[in-house]
Amino acid sequence: xxxxxxxxxxxxxxxxxxxxxxxxxxxxxxxxxxxxxxxxxxxxxxxxxxxxxxxxxxxxxxxxxxxxxxxxxxxxxxxxxxxxxxxxxxxxxxxxxxxxxxxxxxxxxxxxxxxxxxxxxxxxxxxxxxxxxxxxxxxxxxxxxxxxxxxxxxxxxxxxxxxxxxxxxxxxxxxxxxxxxxxxxxxxx
Amino acid sequence: xxxxxxxxxxxxxxxxxxxxxxxxxxxxxxxxxxxxxxxxxxxxxxxxxxxxxxxxxxxxxxxxxxxxxxxxxxxxxxxxxxxxxxxxxxxxxxxxxxxxxxxxxxxxxxxxxxxxxxxxxxxxxxxxxxxxxxxxxxxxxxxxxxxxxxxxxxxxxxxxxxxxxxxxxxxxxxxxxxxxxxxxxxxxx
Numbered sequence: 352x353x354x355x356x357x358x359x360x361x362x363x364x365x366x367x368x369x370x371x372x373x374x375x376x377x378x379x380x381x382x383x384x385x386x387x388x389x390x391x392x393x394x395x396x397x398x399x400x401x402x403x404x405x406x407x408x409x410x411x412x413x414x415x416x417x418x419x420x421x422x423x424x425x426x427x428x429x430x431x432x433x434x435x436x437x438x439x440x441x442x443x444x445x446x447x448x449x450x451x452x453x454x455x456x457x458x459x460x461x462x463x464x465x466x467x468x469x470x471x472x473x474x475x476x477x478x479x480x481x482x483x484x485x486x487x488x489x490x491x492x493x494x495x496x497x498x499x500x501x502x503x504x505x506x507x508x509x510x511x512x513x514x515x516x517x518x519x520x521x522x523x524x525x526x527x528x529x530x531x532x533x534x535x536x537x538x539x540x
Numbered sequence: 541x542x543x544x545x546x547x548x549x550x551x552x553x554x555x556x557x558x559x560x561x562x563x564x565x566x567x568x569x570x571x572x573x574x575x576x577x578x579x580x581x582x583x584x585x586x587x588x589x590x591x592x593x594x595x596x597x598x599x600x601x602x603x604x605x606x607x608x609x610x611x612x613x614x615x616x617x618x619x620x621x622x623x624x625x626x627x628x629x630x631x632x633x634x635x636x637x638x639x640x641x642x643x644x645x646x647x648x649x650x651x652x653x654x655x656x657x658x659x660x661x662x663x664x665x666x667x668x669x670x671x672x673x674x675x676x677x678x679x680x681x682x683x684x685x686x687x688x689x690x691x692x693x694x695x696x697x698x699x700x701x702x703x704x705x706x707x708x709x710x711x712x713x714x715x716x717x718x719x720x721x722x723x724x725x726x727x728x729x
Contacts, residue, residue, distance in 0.1 A: 360603050360704070361617070365554035365564035375554035375564050377601040377621050412566040414549050414706075417648055419727075423656040424663040426645060428550070432566050456615060459606055466697050467612040474613040496714040504716055508655050509724050511717065514709030515549070517603075525685040525699040535698050538608075 352490050355433045356382050357458055359411035360517065364389060366400050366407045374400075380411065381455030382485070387435060388442070388451035390480045398479040401439045407483070409435045417513040420497035421506045427493060429512060435488040439481035445472075448480045462537035541679050544622045545571050546647055548600035549706065553578060555589055555596045563589075569600065570644030571674070576624060577631070577640035579669045587668040590628045596672070598624045606702040609686035610695045616682060618701060624677040628670035634661075637669045651726035 356362075365375040376397050381388040387409060391398050401407050411433050418427040442448050453464045470478070497510050522538045545551075554564040565586050570577040576598060580587050590596050600622050607616040631637050642653045659667070686699050711727045 361601060361619075363552035363554075363564055363566075363599055363601070365552075365562040365597070367556050367560075367562050371556075372595045372625065373554040373556050373562055373597045374623075374625075375552055375597045375599045376623065377552075377599055377619065379617065406561045408554070408562045408564045410552055410564045410566055412550060412552070416709075416712075419649065419652065419656075421657055422659075422663070423641060423645060423653065424659050424667070426652075426656065428568065430550075430566065434563075434565065436561065436563075452612060456612060460608065460702075463608065463615075464612065467608075467615065468610055468692060468695055468697070470611075470613050474611070478613070496712070496716075499714075499716075503657060506657055507721075508657070509711075509717065509721050509727075510714040512712045512714075513649075513727050514712065515706050516709065517704050518707040520605075520703030520705065522698075523605075523685070523701045523703065525688075525701075527685075527688075527693055528699055532696075532698050538698075538702050 352433045355431045356411050362409050362411040364409050383454050385485045386482050393479045418497045421499045421503040421508040421510050429493050431492045433490045437483040439483045442480040451480045541622045544620045545600050547602050551598050551600040553598050572643050574674045575671050582668045607686045610688045610692040610697040610699050618682050620681045622679050626672040628672040631669040640669045
């Protein structure tokens with residue numbers, strides 16, 4: 352589960368809005384040991400909804416490929432997903448907030464945290480960090496070739512898996528960056 | 541919104557379980573005009589929960605890049621997301637169910653539907669298809685370089701965007717596929 356949570360670029364967080372309807376929104380997550388972290392502006396409607404300790408559900412999914420069966424019915428995807436259930440609580444301690452932000456940044460760009468300017472006190476005050484335990488959680492994984500019905504195996508249809516993966520492109524420097532500033536090694540693919 | 545829904549490999553569907561807690565699960569979606577389609581086994585707990593017409597929320601997100609600012613605080617992602625609110629209703633008509641399945645398959649693999657064996661009546665009976673209108677929906681998009689504070693612009697830190705995109709790998713034939721079966725053109729990248 353940790354490996355899936357660490358690889359998924361983002362997660363989707365669901366909660367029940369005050370009006371009673373479900374809401375799901377994409378956001379960046381971090382993980383330290385058995386704890387998941389979410390963050391955002393103190394003004395974020397989602398974080399304000401979650402902060403009082405309402406139940407939420409977080410799903411993180413990695414897509415590994417399209418599964419092409421001989422029958423339309425048996426088409427599928429290869430994927431790995433984790434769903435975490437629980438209650439998010441606010442992280443108040445500044446050191447713990449910084450550790451959570453570091454975990455989010457380093458998960459996606461190992462090495463970046465040491466380069467970037469650390470959060471200033473006013474930036475920390477503008478940021479809400481929530482944490483939830485990765486205890487009540489389930490993982491689902493599909494791997495391998497399509498599973499067709501025996502009577503379909505001789506059909507004249509190509510069957511197999513089309514692998515998919517997230518690729519990094521060529522880093523695009525900020526237009527305001529002075530010329531000659533080298534791309535850091537952690538951005539090279 | 542249609543373009544984002546069409547490009548996202550999967551969506552995440554949230555609903556309120558009978559016990560009152562939120563649930564979010566990944567699934568494949570399809571779109572025909574202003575209608576979103578979900579499908580799965582008639583035994584699917586999610587589809588069974590949604591089928592009576594309870595409110596749900598569907599999010600589809602495409603990640604375009606990591607945004608590296610000079611400050612940790614201004615790090616972000618470039619992304620495009622759509623969130624659809626509403627109530628899913630079951631599709632009973634077999635022709636409409638087939639059209640929905642076709643839309644899901646063709647969205648991810650244009651050209652595939654004509655090759656695959658069409659759904660048999662018993663397969664249709666085993667499949668629940670739900671539809672919801674794309675009327676109450678919102679899109680969020682972030683593009684472009686990082687936005688740093690003016691006083692950070694001269695920091696000796698590389699800043700910019702690392703583009704990310706989903707790449708197709710080399711098709712992996714099913715082990716049971718007869719030798720010499722050619723890969724269809726719609727799987728070539």
